[in-house]
Amino acid sequence: MIDPSAIPPEPPRRKFLDWVLGTSAGALVLAVFYPATRYMVPPDAAESSSSSVTLPLSPDDVAPNTGQVFKFGNRPGLLVRTSTNELKAFSAACTHLGCIVQYRPDLAEIWCACHNGHFDLNGRNVSGPPPTPLEEFTVNVRGDEIIVGRKT
Amino acid sequence: MFATWVGVMLLLTWRTGVIEAQSDPTEVESCVTCHQALPDGPLSDPVTRYGDDVHSGKGFGCVACHGGDGTILGPEAMDPARGFLRDLSRQRIPTMCGHCHSDAAFMRQYNPGLRVDQEVEYQSSVHGQRLVQESDSLVATCVSCHPAHGIRPPSDPLSSVHPLNVAKTCSACHANAQYMADYGIPTDQAEKYGRSVHGEALTVARDLGAPTCNDCHGNHGAAPPGVSWVGNTCGQCHSVQEQHFETSRHGEIFPLIGIPGCAACHNNHEIQAASDEMIGVGEGGICAKCHTEESEGGIQALQIRRLIDSLRIQLDSSRALLESAENSGVEVSQAQYDLEAAHSALVESRAAVHTFRAGAVDSSVAAGLAITDQAFIRGMDALGELRFRRTGLAVFALITVVLIVALLLKIKEIEGPSMSYIMFTREMRLPETRGPGSSDRNDEESS
Amino acid sequence: MSPLRESLTRLWTWFDSSTGLSGVWALAKKKEVPIHKHTAWYYLGGMTLFLFLVQIGTGVLLLFYYRPSSGEAFESVQFMMAEVQFGWLIRSIHNWAANLMIFTLFLHLFTVLLVKAYRRPRQLTWYTGVVLMGLAMAFGFTGYLLPWNELAYFATRVGTQITGVLPVVGDFLLRVLRGGEDVTGATLTRFYAFHVALLPIATIAVVAIHVLLVQRQGMSVPRRIERSKEPPRSMPFFPNFLIRDAVGWLAALAILAALAAFIPAELGSKADPFASAPVGIKPEWYFMFMFQTLKFLPAHILGIEGEVLGVLGFGLAGLFLFLIPVLDRKSAAGERSPVFTGIAIAIIAFIVVMTIVGYMVDPAA
Numbered sequence: 002m003i004d005p006s007a008i009p010p011e012p013p014r015r016k017f018l019d020w021v022l023g024t025s026a027g028a029l030v031l032a033v034f035y036p037a038t039r040y041m042v043p044p045d046a047a048e049s050s051s052s053s054v055t056l057p058l059s060p061d062d063v064a065p066n067t068g069q070v071f072k073f074g075n076r077p078g079l080l081v082r083t084s085t086n087e088l089k090a091f092s093a094a095c096t097h098l099g100c101i102v103q104y105r106p107d108l109a110e111i112w113c114a115c116h117n118g119h120f121d122l123n124g125r126n127v128s129g130p131p132p133t134p135l136e137e138f139t140v141n142v143r144g145d146e147i148i149v150g151r152k153t
Numbered sequence: 154m155f156a157t158w159v160g161v162m163l164l165l166t167w168r169t170g171v172i173e174a175q176s177d178p179t180e181v182e183s184c185v186t187c188h189q190a191l192p193d194g195p196l197s198d199p200v201t202r203y204g205d206d207v208h209s210g211k212g213f214g215c216v217a218c219h220g221g222d223g224t225i226l227g228p229e230a231m232d233p234a235r236g237f238l239r240d241l242s243r244q245r246i247p248t249m250c251g252h253c254h255s256d257a258a259f260m261r262q263y264n265p266g267l268r269v270d271q272e273v274e275y276q277s278s279v280h281g282q283r284l285v286q287e288s289d290s291l292v293a294t295c296v297s298c299h300p301a302h303g304i305r306p307p308s309d310p311l312s313s314v315h316p317l318n319v320a321k322t323c324s325a326c327h328a329n330a331q332y333m334a335d336y337g338i339p340t341d342q343a344e345k346y347g348r349s350v351h352g353e354a355l356t357v358a359r360d361l362g363a364p365t366c367n368d369c370h371g372n373h374g375a376a377p378p379g380v381s382w383v384g385n386t387c388g389q390c391h392s393v394q395e396q397h398f399e400t401s402r403h404g405e406i407f408p409l410i411g412i413p414g415c416a417a418c419h420n421n422h423e424i425q426a427a428s429d430e431m432i433g434v435g436e437g438g439i440c441a442k443c444h445t446e447e448s449e450g451g452i453q454a455l456q457i458r459r460l461i462d463s464l465r466i467q468l469d470s471s472r473a474l475l476e477s478a479e480n481s482g483v484e485v486s487q488a489q490y491d492l493e494a495a496h497s498a499l500v501e502s503r504a505a506v507h508t509f510r511a512g513a514v515d516s517s518v519a520a521g522l523a524i525t526d527q528a529f530i531r532g533m534d535a536l537g538e539l540r541f542r543r544t545g546l547a548v549f550a551l552i553t554v555v556l557i558v559a560l561l562l563k564i565k566e567i568e569g570p571s572m573s574y575i576m577f578t579r580e581m582r583l584p585e586t587r588g589p590g591s592s593d594r595n596d597e598e599s600s
Numbered sequence: 601m602s603p604l605r606e607s608l609t610r611l612w613t614w615f616d617s618s619t620g621l622s623g624v625w626a627l628a629k630k631k632e633v634p635i636h637k638h639t640a641w642y643y644l645g646g647m648t649l650f651l652f653l654v655q656i657g658t659g660v661l662l663l664f665y666y667r668p669s670s671g672e673a674f675e676s677v678q679f680m681m682a683e684v685q686f687g688w689l690i691r692s693i694h695n696w697a698a699n700l701m702i703f704t705l706f707l708h709l710f711t712v713l714l715v716k717a718y719r720r721p722r723q724l725t726w727y728t729g730v731v732l733m734g735l736a737m738a739f740g741f742t743g744y745l746l747p748w749n750e751l752a753y754f755a756t757r758v759g760t761q762i763t764g765v766l767p768v769v770g771d772f773l774l775r776v777l778r779g780g781e782d783v784t785g786a787t788l789t790r791f792y793a794f795h796v797a798l799l800p801i802a803t804i805a806v807v808a809i810h811v812l813l814v815q816r817q818g819m820s821v822p823r824r825i826e827r828s829k830e831p832p833r834s835m836p837f838f839p840n841f842l843i844r845d846a847v848g849w850l851a852a853l854a855i856l857a858a859l860a861a862f863i864p865a866e867l868g869s870k871a872d873p874f875a876s877a878p879v880g881i882k883p884e885w886y887f888m889f890m891f892q893t894l895k896f897l898p899a900h901i902l903g904i905e906g907e908v909l910g911v912l913g914f915g916l917a918g919l920f921l922f923l924i925p926v927l928d929r930k931s932a933a934g935e936r937s938p939v940f941t942g943i944a945i946a947i948i949a950f951i952v953v954m955t956i957v958g959y960m961v962d963p964a965a
Contacts, residue, residue, distance in 0.1 A: 018562050025556040029850075032549050036686035040661055044683040075486035077493055100497040115500040117392040130390045132360040481864075486682070542689075546861040553854040560847050567840060 056080065056147040063088070063147075068104025068111070071149070077101050078138060078149060083122055084109060090138040090149045091124045097131040111135065182223030183230050184215040199302040206304050211263050218249060244284060246294045247275055271295075274374035291332070298322050298372075314372075316355060319365040320346055342366075345423035364390070383414040383421075391415075397507035417442075429465060432458040432506060456511035460518040464499050467525040468492070474532030483538045488531040495524035627815055631837035634818075636825045638715060642841075643848050644708035645814070649807065650849040651701035654856070655739075658694040659796065666746070668792035670785030673748035674870040681867060692860035698740060700852065702886045705736050706951075713924070713944040716931045717820035723925035725817065728810040730922045735803045740884050742795040748788060753871030754881045756791075757783045762894065765907045784873065823934065882958070889954035890914055892961070921947070 056071050058080070063069060068081040070093050077093035081104050091111065093101050100115035110127070111120040118129035125134045141148045184200075191197040203209050208217065216223045221237035222230050231237045241249065251272030253259050260269050275281040275295070283289040298314055305312035313322045324343035326332055333340050346352045346366070354363035369386045384404075388395030398404045398414070407414055418439045419427065430437040434444055434451045438458075444450035471492055475485045498521030505514045616622045633642060665684055667676040680687035709729065712718060718726035745756045760783065764774035779786035821832070835841060883891050893914075897906035920927070930937035 015566065018559060018566060021555065022559040022563060025552055025559055028552045029556055032552055036545075036689050037657075037661060039685040040687060040690055041664060042685060044685065072487065072490045075489035077490060094493070098500045099493070100500050101493060115393065115497060115504060116390075126362070128390075129392065132354070132358075132362050542861050546857055549857050550854050553850045557847050557850050560843050560850075564840065564843050567843075568835075 054078075054149055056149060058147055059145045060088070060142050060147055066106045066109065070101060070103070073138070073149065079104065079111065079135075080140070080147070080149070081111070081122065088140045088142065088147065089122060090140045091120075092136040092138070094135075095131055096126065096133045096135060097129075102135070182214045182216065183226045184219075184221070184223055186226065202302045206302055207306050208304060243290045243294050243296075244288065246296055247272055247281065247284070250295045271373040274371070278371070278374045291335075293326060297326070314367075316361045316363075316365050317359075319367055320352070323366045342422045345420075349420075349422060349424045350426040351424060382408060383416055387415045387419075393504045394507045397505060397513075401507060401509045403509055427503070429458065429461050429503070432461065450509075453509060453511050457506055457509075457514050460511065460514050461499075461502060461506070464495070464502060464518045464521045464525070467522055467529070468495050468499055471495070471525045471528040471532060474529060475535070478532055478535035478539065481539050483535040485531065485535050488528050488535070491524060492528040495521040495528065497521075498524065628838050629836070631815060631818060632834040633837050633841040634821050635833040635835055636821065638711075638822055638825070641708075641711040641715070642819055643845060644704050644711060646845045647848055647852060648701055648704045648708055649811070650845075650852065651697050651704065652803070652807065654697040654853075655694065655701060656800070658690050658697065659800075661690045662694060663796065668746070668789050670748060670788055670871075673746060673788060674867075677747045677867060681864075688864050689857075689860050692863075692865040693856050695865035696856050696859045696863075698743065699885070700856070702736055702740060705733060706886070709733055710944075710948050712820075713947070714941070715820070715822040716928065716937065716940065717822075718925045719820075719823075719928070719931040719934070720925070722813070722817055722820055725810060725813045726925050727922065728806050728813070730918075731806050732803065732810060734918070735799055735806065737886060739795065739799050739803070740886060742791040742799065744884055745783075745788060745791045746795060747867060748871050749868040750871050750875070750878060751868055751881070753783060753873070754877045755883050756787070757877075758881060758891075759883060759887070760787075762907070762911055765905065765911055767908060782873070823931070823936070885955065885959075888958035889951045892954045892958035917947075 054073055063080060063082045065082050065086050066084040068079055071078050071080055079091050079093040079102060081089045083089065095102050095113040095115065095118055097113065097116060097118050100113050102111050102113045102120065105112040109122065113131065116130050118131040119127050120131065120135050121127050124137045139150045188197050188200045214223055219238055222235040233239055255269050255272045257269045260267055276285065280292045283292045284294060300313060307314045309315060310317065312318065320343050328340050328343045330340045351364050354360045355365055384395050384398060407417065431439040433454050434441040434446045440450060440454040444454060475489050475492065478485050498517050502514050502517040502521065505517055665676055665680040665687065667673060680691060712729065741759060745752045760774060760777045763777060764770045766773060779790040894907055894910045897910045899906050901909050925932065928937055928940045931940060
């Protein structure tokens with residue numbers, strides 16, 4: 002605070018107070034509008050949700066008898082195109098100890114490298130230590146987009 | 154062996170044609186009529202139990218196994234001349250069951266998926282060999298595990314050979330110290346198995362795929378471990394570890410000096426979940442069984458342990474960091490997703506321990522550490538975002554406080570120095586306050 | 601006079617000539633706020649209005665990303681919280697300001713009730729105020745479901761179920777509220793329509809009447825102070841009172857920001873209609889007293905279902921509250937009215953005690 006006696010009459014003090022008022026009010030308006038404006042800017046990921054994701058791939062990018070790991074929320078998923086040209090998607094976390102599984106074109110099976118677990122193309126655990134099948138996701142192709150969703 | 158085969162073949166030819174499912178399953182055999190009427194006991198009991206038997210469901214009656222003529226009432230139905238088998242002793246049971254179960258063409262009519270080598274397998278097992286060669290009637294035959302008159306398929310939870318019941322079925326003999334006395338083998342396998350990681354997976358987690366007795370020992374060809382290499386058995390499921398093991402020095406030497414492979418470290422029936430603590434020569438370290446701290450093996454063990462520990466600790470701390478950032482509402486899903494690969498690396502490096510070479514473990518540990526380092530940096534960045542929020546709040550609060558103070562000063566400026574800002578006291582004198590004598594306010598406002 | 605100021609003045613003159621805004625300005629300038637020991641309560645209405653404006657502002661922003669369907673609602677809120685810059689802030693402020701608004705609204709209503717500011721000529725202000733209370737609660741109830749998370753789903757199921765117990769119209773009301781037999785995606789879109797269209801329009805209209813009445817009739821002065829021999833004192837509404845209001849609003853804004861930064865709004869897990877209800881389903885705190893009362897009622901009272909009686913009771917209590925200006929004859933005649941003071945204290949005590957009990961009782965018991 003400014004000691005009134007130290008400063009000559011009213012005007013300068015009043016001016017200073019008005020300046021503080023104006024500046025801080027302006028700062029407040031900025032402080033309110035800054036987040037609001039940033040909020041309106043669309044985020045990098047156009048749309049993301051845990052129950053369905055649009056893959057950053059076009060259906061043509063996935064050749065028959067290959068598989069690709071993709072991001073499903075914060076967990077990995079595996080997209081497989083079978084040799085019969087069917088698209089399938091599974092959770093890529095092995096049901097044994099959670100390693101990331103991969104597609105084995107030579108066996109036409111999903112395979113976990115950690116302990117040699119095998120899953121067939123329906124996600125069923127066919128050999129090795131995995132105790133349960135892989136969770137299967139739904140795959141929808143809309144034009145040039147692949148949309149993978151959790152089965153409900 | 155040849156003699157056995159000839160016997161089996163003869164029996165098969167002799168019995169051919171006798172056994173067939175009844176054309177009409179509702180038609181009651183004469184055996185039932187009499188045996189049902191007999192007082193409770195071994196002679197009537199089979200009739201009451203057989204209703205639930207899988208064979209009964211397929212249309213087989215008493216004569217399918219016992220022979221005789223089910224169309225005649227009275228004891229003459231049980232005339233050996235009519236094919237009645239007076240003697241169904243333990244020695245004869247395998248051939249009796251095998252009569253159908255070894256006949257692929259016959260079995261196809263009823264259960265095409267079922268194998269037809271049970272009898273042959275059984276003959277090769279310790280049970281079968283003792284039964285035939287040493288006429289040991291205490292050993293298990295078909296009916297020991299598949300109780301006669303109450304046989305259910307393995308998929309039936311009430312079946313004695315359903316995965317959840319196998320251990321109980323085997324231990325009926327093998328946990329009986331008196332019964333096993335003459336064989337000189339331990340009787341605590343079932344108890345130990347129950348405490349093992351496999352037993353708990355089966356009985357507690359109800360994972361029906363978890364191995365029980367027959368998954369390691371075989372079912373019909375029950376053979377004791379050691380006949381071949383134990384690694385073959387464990388490697389059925391744990392194949393990566395087995396491959397690593399076979400390339401290791403242990404894999405070379407253990408068979409030569411008679412150390413039982415996997416079981417040397419992991420035990421046989423009482424297998425516990427493997428832990429990182431097992432690696433090492435210190436407390437809880439399994440390597441100390443053979444290696445000292447100073448030996449080459451001890452040094453390798455220590456090195457391997459250090460590698461695994463470093464990755465595990467890094468993974469845990471990165472994970473905790475990302476989780477705390479996530480709980481504070483900062484977006485870290487990409488970092489969490491990437492971190493999953495480090496978890497894979499940790500599991501792989503744990504499997505690579507079975508090479509017993511620090512160099513082999515190091516390659517997967519290094520891959521994992523590269524990922525955890527990345528995740529850690531991103532976690533720190535996320536916490537930076539959190540600090541940004543707090544700083545933003547501090548700035549906002551500062552602006553608000555300055556504005557509030559300025560407004561209060563403004564009030565003071567407008568109303569004069571004697572103003573009390575919040576409370577209004579009797580002594581207040583406001584320059585712009587209306588004095589006494591003003592009219593009723595309500596009327597004034599609406600006028 | 602600078603050229604800029606001159607042109608601004610001209611603009612204002614032109615604007616005023618077509619809108620007559622200076623009339624409103626004159627009304628505000630003329631308004632005086634009485635000063636006495638209860639003056640502090642006059643700030644509650646303005647505070648509630650300010651929080652309502654915050655709700656409109658943040659609510660509009662939330663609409664940019666929210667998607668009202670059972671398949672996408674939860675995910676869009678999650679997306680907003682995680683991916684959108686400052687999304688966490690907007691949603692947390694909307695959440696906290698809603699709670700604060702209802703809190704100040706309760707306080708406002710209680711103080712008005714206690715000082716009997718509803719008496720003539722302010723009956724209409726009271727009626728609109730009670731309606732606003734109902735609208736605010738409806739806002740809370742419909743908004744709670746919109747994130748489509750587990751807690752909200754089950755709380756809404758229980759909450760809508762209560763209307764179903766009403767005789768005759770219960771089933772119909774239940775179906776209208778839920779948009780079907782059960783709480784589904786149809787309920788979500790319905791609540792969404794209520795929350796972002798119907799209720800705001802109604803609230804803005806009623807608030808306009810309420811504020812206009814306050815401006816025209818001025819602040820009510822408690823009877824005792826009105827009758828006292830002391831000369832009435834007052835200060836101008838503008839700027840003296842308004843600046844004080846602004847101080848309060850700024851403080852509220854700072855508190856909101858701090859709450860949002862330290863206790864961001866939670867989301868929980870997505871609603872699953874087939875999951876069993878989690879233990880300890882609780883409504884928002886401002887419904888707690890009703891929820892708890894209904895729980896305490898025996899299954900049957902005089903052959904009528906306890907719950908039916910409870911719901912009807914609350915309906916009648918609401919009607920009673922609404923009609924207080926008519927029922928309180930003594931206050932209307934300008935006399936002391938100790939009976940209604942007692943009733944007011946009883947209502948407040950009941951709500952406070954039941955709310956506290958609701959949070960003390962073990963949900964599993």
